Amino acid sequence: MKLNLLAVFATLYLLVLYAPIVLLPLFAFNDGTVIAFPLQGFTTQWFAALLNTPALHQATGNSLIIAVSTAILATILGLFAARAATRYSFPGKAGIVGFIMLPLVLPEVIVAISLLIVLMQLGLDSGTWSIIAGHTLICTPFAIAILQGSFANMDRSLEEAAVDLGETPWSTFRLITLPLVSPGIIASLLICFTISLDEFIIAFFLSGNEPTLPVYLWGQLRFPARLPVVMALGTILVVLSVLLLVVAETFRRRGLKRAGLKDTGGFL
Amino acid sequence: MGPGHCGRGTVWVNASFHKMMRSEAGKGLTLVSPTLIYALLLLAAPLAMIVLLSFWTQNFLTIERVATLSNYREALGDPLYRALMLRSLRISGTVTLVTVLLAFPVAYFISFHVRPDRKSLWLFLITIPFWTSYLIRVFLWRVILAYDGPVNGTLLGLGIIDEPLSWILYNANAVVITLAHAFAPFAILPIFVSLEKIDRSLLEAARDLGESRAMSFLRVTLPLAMPGVLAAVLIVFIPTVGDYVTPRLVGGSGGTMIANMIYAQIFDLNDRPMGATLAVMAMLIVAMVLLWGITRARLWLWLLDRAGGGPAGAALALAAAVVEILVIRLVFFQGPAWIGAGPSVIALLLAATLGSALILWRVPKGRWGI
Numbered sequence: 001m002k003l004n005l006l007a008v009f010a011t012l013y014l015l016v017l018y019a020p021i022v023l024l025p026l027f028a029f030n031d032g033t034v035i036a037f038p039l040q041g042f043t044t045q046w047f048a049a050l051l052n053t054p055a056l057h058q059a060t061g062n063s064l065i066i067a068v069s070t071a072i073l074a075t076i077l078g079l080f081a082a083r084a085a086t087r088y089s090f091p092g093k094a095g096i097v098g099f100i101m102l103p104l105v106l107p108e109v110i111v112a113i114s115l116l117i118v119l120m121q122l123g124l125d126s127g128t129w130s131i132i133a134g135h136t137l138i139c140t141p142f143a144i145a146i147l148q149g150s151f152a153n154m155d156r157s158l159e160e161a162a163v164d165l166g167e168t169p170w171s172t173f174r175l176i177t178l179p180l181v182s183p184g185i186i187a188s189l190l191i192c193f194t195i196s197l198d199e200f201i202i203a204f205f206l207s208g209n210e211p212t213l214p215v216y217l218w219g220q221l222r223f224p225a226r227l228p229v230v231m232a233l234g235t236i237l238v239v240l241s242v243l244l245l246v247v248a249e250t251f252r253r254r255g256l257k258r259a260g261l262k263d264t265g266g267f268l
Numbered sequence: 269m270g271p272g273h274c275g276r277g278t279v280w281v282n283a284s285f286h287k288m289m290r291s292e293a294g295k296g297l298t299l300v301s302p303t304l305i306y307a308l309l310l311l312a313a314p315l316a317m318i319v320l321l322s323f324w325t326q327n328f329l330t331i332e333r334v335a336t337l338s339n340y341r342e343a344l345g346d347p348l349y350r351a352l353m354l355r356s357l358r359i360s361g362t363v364t365l366v367t368v369l370l371a372f373p374v375a376y377f378i379s380f381h382v383r384p385d386r387k388s389l390w391l392f393l394i395t396i397p398f399w400t401s402y403l404i405r406v407f408l409w410r411v412i413l414a415y416d417g418p419v420n421g422t423l424l425g426l427g428i429i430d431e432p433l434s435w436i437l438y439n440a441n442a443v444v445i446t447l448a449h450a451f452a453p454f455a456i457l458p459i460f461v462s463l464e465k466i467d468r469s470l471l472e473a474a475r476d477l478g479e480s481r482a483m484s485f486l487r488v489t490l491p492l493a494m495p496g497v498l499a500a501v502l503i504v505f506i507p508t509v510g511d512y513v514t515p516r517l518v519g520g521s522g523g524t525m526i527a528n529m530i531y532a533q534i535f536d537l538n539d540r541p542m543g544a545t546l547a548v549m550a551m552l553i554v555a556m557v558l559l560w561g562i563t564r565a566r567l568w569l570w571l572l573d574r575a576g577g578g579p580a581g582a583a584l585a586l587a588a589a590v591v592e593i594l595v596i597r598l599v600f601f602q603g604p605a606w607i608g609a610g611p612s613v614i615a616l617l618l619a620a621t622l623g624s625a626l627i628l629w630r631v632p633k634g635r636w637g638i
Contacts, residue, residue: 006377010390013374017397017452020408023418027411081303088296096300100307105503107510109527113547114314117321117540137310140303191399198401201512214403221407221517234404241400249392 021238028231033224046232056233059216062128063197066212070135070196071189077136078143078188085144086151097144104141111138112205119206126206134202139192146191150184150255183255190248194241213237322545331541339545344610349529349546354600356525356550357557359440360508363447367504368497370448371455375496376489378456379463391460398453406517409446413437413518438520446514451507455500462496463489491636498565498638502558509554526550556617556624563624563631564589566638570631596620 028047032040050056084090085097103111115134119126154177162172178185200214207215217233220226323335343349378390397405412418413436420432436442466489474484512527519525526546533543568585575581596616603612 006373006381010374010377013370013452014393017394017449020405020412020449021397021400023408023411024404077303077306081300084296084300084303088292088299090293090296090300093296096304099312100300100303102307102311105506107507107527107550109510109512109530110315110547110551111311113530113534113543114318115310116534117544118314118317120540121317121321133310137307140306144303194399198399198403200403214401217401217403221403230407234401234407237404238400242396245396245399253388 024231024238025235027228028235030228030231033228046228047236049229050232050236053229055211056213056216059211059213062210063213066128066131066135066203067193067196069132070139071192073132073136074139074143074192075147075185075188077140078147079185081140082144082147082151086148101141101144103138108138108199108201112202115202116205126208127210130206131203131212134206135192135196135199138199138202139195142191142195143188146188146252147181147184149252150181153256154180181255183251187248187252187255190244190251194244194248198237198241318544319548321541322548324541326539326541339542340549341610342542343545343549344613345608347609350609350613352524352526352529353550353553355440355523356509356527357553359443359447359523359525360505362444363451363508364501364505366444366448367451367455368459368500371452371500372459372493372497375456375459375463379460391457394456395453398450402450403513405450406446406514409442409449410437410518413442413445437518439522440519442518442520443514443523443525446518447508447511450514451504454503458499458503459493459496462493462499466492494636494638498562501561505558506554510550553617556621559624560620562638563627564592566633566636567627567631569636569638570634573634 026039029042029044030039031043031045081097081100085093090096111134115130116126119130124130158180159172159176162176163169167175198214200218203212203215204218211219213233217230220230321331322339323337325332325334325336325338374394378387382390414420415432415434415437417437419436420429423429424432436445470488470492471484474488475481479487509525510527511525512531515523515525515528527550530543530546530550533539533546568589571588572581572585575584599612599616603609603616606612607615
């Protein structure tokens with residue numbers, strides 16, 4: 001009886017967790033300008049409207065540039081830190097790694113305003129590059145968390161064997177280590193891309209007159225007539241995020257299988 | 269200092285530098301340095317900058333670069349800021365409580381009742397919504413909780429209520445509901461991890477020694493899961509205090525939080541030093557409140573165990589909690605009339621923090637792992 005109650009509760013919990021996302025496509029395909037029940041019939045006109053909105057295309061372009069740059073930078077920084085944290089012991093390790101992971105728990109508003117104030121005080125214009133810098137800061141901890149798993153699961157004796165057989169440290173890293181952690185690298189790239197694509201606060205504070213997709217969306221929320229289009233855009237974003245996530249998860253599991261380990265959980 | 273000395277010094281530094289570079293520690297530090305330098309430049313330096321700025325003042329268009337405490341005096345003394353900070357803490361506290369209480373049974377279910385090969389699927393399903401656009405999810409809650417939204421529609425249709433509920437949107441309740449939903453995965457994952465670590469033979473031993481199912485949960489599972497619960501509390505409480513989007517979209521005027529005020533100071537009122545001051549104060553107050561919560565949890569659990577863990581212990585712990593909270597409330601609300609707003613807040617924070625230090629020093633970390 002106890003087990004049943006728990007199962008029912010967990011299932012209900014999952015349903016509530018998904019409730020908002022399930023509503024999204026309902027309104028995106030709804031033939032009515034008011035976001036409310038009852039639904040009015042099926043239409044794809046809101047998706048068509050997305051195609052002839054130049055400001056949206058501009059924002060999408062900005063977001064893609066930022067997300068790709070962030071994914072690459074954060075993954076590279078993550079590789080350094082994750083390798084150092086799993087392979088070596090050094091003085092102050094817990095403190096250093098803890099400090100690098102800090103953006104994971106720090107409110108994003110704090111990160112955003114401290115970066116903004118530095119830019120303002122230095123007299124620099126904020127823009128795409130400053131959003132990339134901010135996103136890289138908050139994505140690096142996620143990259144480290146994923147890559148640490150990959151490095152920790154790797155069999156160290158493979159590297160030692162390569163060194164014994166005459167490979168240099170660099171060629172060992174390139175030929176042995178990198179291929180073994182590549183599923184983790186791909187997972188990290190995809191996760192950082194997704195986080196950056198969806199991130200709002202830092203982009204909102206730093207975007208100036210070059211809005212990203214979420215900043216554009218925020219601006220549209222003020223106009224009731226634009227809401228169905230926002231729903232259509234949201235549907236596309238959610239589908240894209242879920243697809244990227246499924247691919248990332250597949251790569252992560254493949255990496256675990258390659259390392260010959262049992263799966264013990266998801267990200268984080 | 270002669271040139272010879274300088275040269276020898278350089279050679280010595282070079283040699284020891286190379287020696288350090290070849291060592292385990294040196295390699296590790298070198299490898300972590302790019303990431304560390306990045307974090308120092310983009311996190312530590314900007315944070316230091318806002319602390320510095322918080323001591324300056326805005327004088328029309330220019331910033332007065334003379335260190336003064338006037339921003340802090342204003343932030344502590346103005347009833348508006350006090351109310352806003354208090355409300356942010358109250359909303360985040362409620363969100364944390366709701367999130368952790370609801371997450372625990374789910375994490376417990378996944379860890380103890382789901383087949384091992386299905387666990388990662390459950391976790392994946394729970395984390396998916398978290399990765400979708402935050403903005404969109406918050407906005408959808410505005411749709412769900414609206415006057416003519418699905419919640420009111422269903423309740424009306426079922427005949428549970430006669431007219432739409434108006435207390436669920438554009439106030440603090442809506443902020444709590446939305447944030448509790450948004451941070452659910454953050455609470456489940458750490459609790460799940462700590463539950464997974466529990467050695468199942470301990471539970472069997474408890475049952476073999478005659479404990480009931482409920483008692484073995486209370487005396488074995490719960491204490492061992494406490495570190496995960498604590499991590500969940502931290503990971504939900506800290507970011508929610510500084511949330512900007514949710515109060516703006518669903519909070520109305522009664523659900524505004526500190527982040528909205530920070531934004532308004534910087535962009536609308538063009539008073540960057542005041543914005544910086546509020547940000548620094550928010551961080552300090554969150555840190556002190558967390559320290560208070562953790563140390564008092566340790567103290568109460570210690571009192572509970574000292575008195576035998578039964579109803580007497582629970583009563584003792586509860587009494588200690590109620591007395592301290594009543595004193596804090598009294599000083600916070602009556603203090604401004606007695607000794608002024610700023611001094612009373614500072615006295616309160618100092619006393620609470622001294623108490624925390626005393627507890628950390630004197631009260632041992634018990635079997636609850638806090």
